[in-house]
Amino acid sequence: MSEYTDHDPDGSTVGVVETKYYTFAEPPDELLLDCGVSLGPVTLAYETYGCLNADKSNAVLVLHALTGDAHAAGYHSDRDPKPGWWESMIGPGKGLDTDRYFVISSNVLAGCMGSTGPGFINPETGRPYGLSFPFITISDMVKAQKALVTHLGIKRLLCLMGGSMGGMQVLQWCVQYPDMVVSAIPMATTMRHSALAIAFNEVARQAIISDPNWNKGDYYSGEKPNVGLSVARMIGHITYLSDSAMRKKFGRRLQNEQDKNDFSYDFNAEFQVESYLHHQGAKFVERFDANTFLYITRATDYFDLTQFKGLGMALKVFSLATAKFMVISFTSDWLYPTYQSKEMVKAMKKSGLDVCFCEIEAECGHDAFLLPNERLTRLVKGFIESAFIDIGQRVS
Amino acid sequence: MSEYTDHDPDGSTVGVVETKYYTFAEPPDELLLDCGVSLGPVTLAYETYGCLNADKSNAVLVLHALTGDAHAAGYHSDRDPKPGWWESMIGPGKGLDTDRYFVISSNVLAGCMGSTGPGFINPETGRPYGLSFPFITISDMVKAQKALVTHLGIKRLLCLMGGSMGGMQVLQWCVQYPDMVVSAIPMATTMRHSALAIAFNEVARQAIISDPNWNKGDYYSGEKPNVGLSVARMIGHITYLSDSAMRKKFGRRLQNEQDKNDFSYDFNAEFQVESYLHHQGAKFVERFDANTFLYITRATDYFDLTQFKGLGMALKVFSLATAKFMVISFTSDWLYPTYQSKEMVKAMKKSGLDVCFCEIEAECGHDAFLLPNERLTRLVKGFIESAFIDIGQRVS
Numbered sequence: 048m049s050e051y052t053d054h055d056p057d058g059s060t061v062g063v064v065e066t067k068y069y070t071f072a073e074p075p076d077e078l079l080l081d082c083g084v085s086l087g088p089v090t091l092a093y094e095t096y097g098c099l100n101a102d103k104s105n106a107v108l109v110l111h112a113l114t115g116d117a118h119a120a121g122y123h124s125d126r127d128p129k130p131g132w133w134e135s136m137i138g139p140g141k142g143l144d145t146d147r148y149f150v151i152s153s154n155v156l157a158g159c160m161g162s163t164g165p166g167f168i169n170p171e172t173g174r175p176y177g178l179s180f181p182f183i184t185i186s187d188m189v190k191a192q193k194a195l196v197t198h199l200g201i202k203r204l205l206c207l208m209g210g211s212m213g214g215m216q217v218l219q220w221c222v223q224y225p226d227m228v229v230s231a232i233p234m235a236t237t238m239r240h241s242a243l244a245i246a247f248n249e250v251a252r253q254a255i256i257s258d259p260n261w262n263k264g265d266y267y268s269g270e271k272p273n274v275g276l277s278v279a280r281m282i283g284h285i286t287y288l289s290d291s292a293m294r295k296k297f298g299r300r301l302q303n304e305q306d307k308n309d310f311s312y313d314f315n316a317e318f319q320v321e322s323y324l325h326h327q328g329a330k331f332v333e334r335f336d337a338n339t340f341l342y343i344t345r346a347t348d349y350f351d352l353t354q355f356k357g358l359g360m361a362l363k364v365f366s367l368a369t370a371k372f373m374v375i376s377f378t379s380d381w382l383y384p385t386y387q388s389k390e391m392v393k394a395m396k397k398s399g400l401d402v403c404f405c406e407i408e409a410e411c412g413h414d415a416f417l418l419p420n421e422r423l424t425r426l427v428k429g430f431i432e433s434a435f436i437d438i439g440q441r442v443s
Numbered sequence: 444m445s446e447y448t449d450h451d452p453d454g455s456t457v458g459v460v461e462t463k464y465y466t467f468a469e470p471p472d473e474l475l476l477d478c479g480v481s482l483g484p485v486t487l488a489y490e491t492y493g494c495l496n497a498d499k500s501n502a503v504l505v506l507h508a509l510t511g512d513a514h515a516a517g518y519h520s521d522r523d524p525k526p527g528w529w530e531s532m533i534g535p536g537k538g539l540d541t542d543r544y545f546v547i548s549s550n551v552l553a554g555c556m557g558s559t560g561p562g563f564i565n566p567e568t569g570r571p572y573g574l575s576f577p578f579i580t581i582s583d584m585v586k587a588q589k590a591l592v593t594h595l596g597i598k599r600l601l602c603l604m605g606g607s608m609g610g611m612q613v614l615q616w617c618v619q620y621p622d623m624v625v626s627a628i629p630m631a632t633t634m635r636h637s638a639l640a641i642a643f644n645e646v647a648r649q650a651i652i653s654d655p656n657w658n659k660g661d662y663y664s665g666e667k668p669n670v671g672l673s674v675a676r677m678i679g680h681i682t683y684l685s686d687s688a689m690r691k692k693f694g695r696r697l698q699n700e701q702d703k704n705d706f707s708y709d710f711n712a713e714f715q716v717e718s719y720l721h722h723q724g725a726k727f728v729e730r731f732d733a734n735t736f737l738y739i740t741r742a743t744d745y746f747d748l749t750q751f752k753g754l755g756m757a758l759k760v761f762s763l764a765t766a767k768f769m770v771i772s773f774t775s776d777w778l779y780p781t782y783q784s785k786e787m788v789k790a791m792k793k794s795g796l797d798v799c800f801c802e803i804e805a806e807c808g809h810d811a812f813l814l815p816n817e818r819l820t821r822l823v824k825g826f827i828e829s830a831f832i833d834i835g836q837r838v839s
Binding site (some may be wrong): 082181182222239240241242243245246247249250252253254255256258259274277278281282285288290293294296298299310312313314316317318320321324328341345348349351374381384 | 478577637639641643645652653654655667671673674677678684692694709713720744777795
């Protein structure tokens, strides 16, 4: 049996899926962005898994993190060696059960995986936007996703879920379009980006901007700023792990394990942790656009739900929200630590919302939300099920 | 009164001091380095404060961190606006009391502040060493310092103290030249560099190496790799602070505090934390050499006292040490966290050493050891005093 076939021997994957594209083209369908610019036409890449039920009450929207894409589950062909990024969570019988729910996974505005972003052709010039692409915010991403959801004929989402920047979108949805959200699961996230997180983003951006190939964002016809983007990715990867995960995974082991402390005395990758970072950097530049990295990290830096202008004179950040929440954090996540989840739970409770909170024991740092975790799966499954029952549906 | 004069109104500074240089020139005085290369002549920059007593029993050796230098206390002239890096600790009546003790502060081998390093002229070629400089280890740094201390006529150091990489040198001294050390204070340090610390170093090195001006280390006659070095410094500065220190110091405040969340929507420094990092990066490149940064970070990565070859068949890392220790860690230090200090205290106790340990409450992260702290001052003062009494001296 080839390793590339029969992805679904026990029916636990959605199998072969296809990325779709929704373009909303003409005014008045242009997006009025927070920065004041109107953007259009806008294309969003998305995938769907499972079937929408007759009354369109079983739709769950999945939102991805910084470097994710629309391809959250399944495979793109029978020979595709790698499933979508949340394969452990989404599929028949899984935490997000595609036998029961209609799952939409949407790419973000400014992304580089089929959605309108800085690498897209600007229809006005016939050339890639580059730095002429307008600045976007998490709220802008959500505006575009709302257009997609509406296009799919869905008036109310049974659940919204996502981790990290995906969790920011979840939170933003809940205060921006409260009538469209029944329940929400923000994971490993924050309601306002911290100074530490901004600092890491800024250093990563400087690594890109310092690369001469970046050329003020105008590199699509020449050499790409892969060296800078690779360094940026390495910085990111340190923040996605944890001290203890790194100790377990790499310790002080050398590339050549036989050479115990017989160092080669050069600046090549000598320790396994260095080699891991180099590998992550090299893989990343093959699939990601440096300008998208700049724009999207900036959007997360701007994220502060407490300052959301749509709140008007309302003083409480979640005063407009109506969703039922399950907030999840992970013990070893030091990028969006548990105290930041607790802050948001407190704010939700102040607005009288129905919220449960769970801090999951995990050693692997911020990335924990992406990894198979039985407890996480059980929590997600139970929470969506109860939301489905709440709106009067029977779960068989 | 000019702000540049009268540095010493209350007698609490060592005043105007001068950096001195010790060169040990000829074989057999060459240094046989761990990498197998013999290096000579070797120059070490150093400063001294206070007076050596008649029986030469009051000498304290101070060792600096990654980007420090020999100038630990006092001023270089009457108009010097800035004192040495440990002015809060060293001076008349201070934690390290120059009225009582003779303080030696030594630069490290491979440094760029007057000591032999990659920016030094290679006598064989008449050009800067650059990457032809041999790789050095913490043990090599200590070998050079031993030559300096011996040159000063001192057979035994009353105390050794230093934080971070300075602490590594302290530990190395204690197992490498145990007969020369009465007592030692390693602070905010580790006995083996962790995967996380190696990872941060490697990303910083990659930022430098990626800078086209780096030119494989051969840049002394042209443009310097300041852009890469600046990014490297920014990464370092994140690790020297802490999440809570950054929240207090910067939060989400913008450069223009009036513009509360009226973003300028560009990639310039918009948040105060970004501006702080840029400033630190810009200041650093004026005083530091990129190649030295590469060599010295590599030396810290190599540091694993448990694998010190001088231990021979001895199984316990501190089995050769005889010094009395005071180990100090800081609560918010996540680069060399308290658990790593506890590891070393445990190892010292296993070897039957006299060791006391103190974790100091501090919010400011790894850099805490450099900042004025009354408790730290009191601990240091008491510990050195008791070591001085132990060797039969009266403290007036």
